[in-house]
Amino acid sequence: MTVLTRRRLLKTAAIAGAGGVGLSAMGRLGGWAAATPEPVVLQTAKIQAKLMDIGQTRDVLTYGNAGMPPVLRMKKGQPFAARLVNAIDDPTTIHWHGIRVPNKMDGVPFLVQPYVYTGDHFDYAFTPPDAGTFWYHPHCNTLEQMGHGLTGVIVVENPNDPKFDxxxxxxxxxxxxxxxxxxxxxxxxxxxxxxxxxxxxxxxxxxxxxxxxxxxxxxxxxxxxxxxxxxxxxxxxxxxxxxxxxxxxxxxxxxxxxxxxxxxxxxxxxxxxx
Structure with missing residues (x-):
């Protein structure tokens, strides 16, 4: 006869709970963990851009080298990954403005992550829990970096949204x-x-x-x-x-x-x- 003690009950519950989590993950994802998506590479760059009719403006900052920072599209409840590569002279980060992300992904230097210095990179990974319109920008020397162009828009799509033309x-x-x-x-x-x-x-x-x-x-x-x-x-x-x-x-x-x-x-x- 098995004596059901408190210790045995807790041990049994822990084993059952672990098995339940494992089976649930297998059922939802078809594997033990969600696949990490290929990161979107966001490389800072200093470019020239035509912001006025009189000609090109020098020292404009962006991600990539094709003008305005790209609109980043994510999906609610699906993993997203981005790699920030810093190719400008200033240290920088990315803050995902308005998105509820883990603290270590929030892009505030010295509080939640280190500076990303020139030539270094930092990998961001999170799952946006909310749909909507958001934006991204640095939290380093913000007046200069944002004022020179490092601001982009984020669209987090909801698959249940109505369709538009x-x-x-x-x-x-x-x-x-x-x-x-x-x-x-x-x-x-x-x-x-x-x-x-x-x-x-x-x-x-x-x-x-x-x-x-x-x-x-x-x-x-x-x-x-x-x-x-x-x-x-x-x-x-x-x-x-x-x-x-x-x-x-x-x-x-x-x-x-x-x-x-x-x-x-x-x-x-x-x-x-x-």
């Missing part, structure tokens, strides 16, 4: 450029007691008033991210019916018109436009 992603930001199209000081001390130092050139996706096609009569999803450090935006849609679906990665409880909506640095908005 078109989707447009807009990265809204200022640039501190002089009349010659080159960078000027990113900060003026006298502005600290006011509303901050504003840029002199505004862009959407690094362009002046870009135009994008959508099917006539169709339903378009517009994802907007303000990747600026100072500018506050007021929105109004002309010539179409538009409603706000989400703010800062969260669905709104009741849709409303974007007219006179004010959004500040780091905020995001999703619009449905007919």
């Amino acid at each position: 078109a989707e447009i992603v807009l990265n809204l930001r200022d640039w501190r450029l002089g009349d010659d199209g080159q960078f000027i000081d990113q900060f003026r001390p006298r502005d600290a007691a006011r509303t901050g130092t504003y840029g002199t050139v505004r862009t959407a996706n690094w362009l002046d008033q870009p135009q994008y096609d959508a099917p006539a009569g169709g339903l378009a999803r517009l994802r907007v991210a303000i990747t600026d450090v100072t500018r506050i935006y007021a929105f109004h849609v002309d010539g179409a019916k538009a409603t706000v679906m989400a703010l800062d990665g969260n669905p709104v409880p009741e849709r409303f018109s974007p007219d006179a909506l004010l959004l500040g640095p780091g905020q995001r908005m999703e619009l449905a436009i007919r």
Whole structure:
């Protein structure tokens, strides 16, 4: 006869629990662990870009060398991996703004990760738990690095979302450029007691008033991210019916018109436009 003691009961429960976890993982994933996806390589670079009609702006910072930082697309509940390779003179990191990530993946130097120095790399890996529009940027010398272009948009897709006829992603930001199209000081001390130092050139996706096609009569999803450090935006849609679906990665409880909506640095908005 087996005597059921407290120690034996706990040991039996532990074995059963371990077996249950193993079987559950096998059933969900077809293996003992989720496959690690191939990382998206984000290599910092210093380039020239045409931000004004007068010519190329020097010392613009980006990831890759093809202009604006890429829109990163992830899927809710699916693993994502990225490798930051630092090819600029300053140390840098990546912060995944608005996404609930493990602390060690949050990109804040000395608090949760070390600097990524010139020539070094750092591997980020996490599973986004929420769908929505987010953005990514460094947390090192942010005024200079973000002011020179290191800001990109993130789209975390939800497979259960309704389908749209078109989707447009807009990265809204200022640039501190002089009349010659080159960078000027990113900060003026006298502005600290006011509303901050504003840029002199505004862009959407690094362009002046870009135009994008959508099917006539169709339903378009517009994802907007303000990747600026100072500018506050007021929105109004002309010539179409538009409603706000989400703010800062969260669905709104009741849709409303974007007219006179004010959004500040780091905020995001999703619009449905007919």
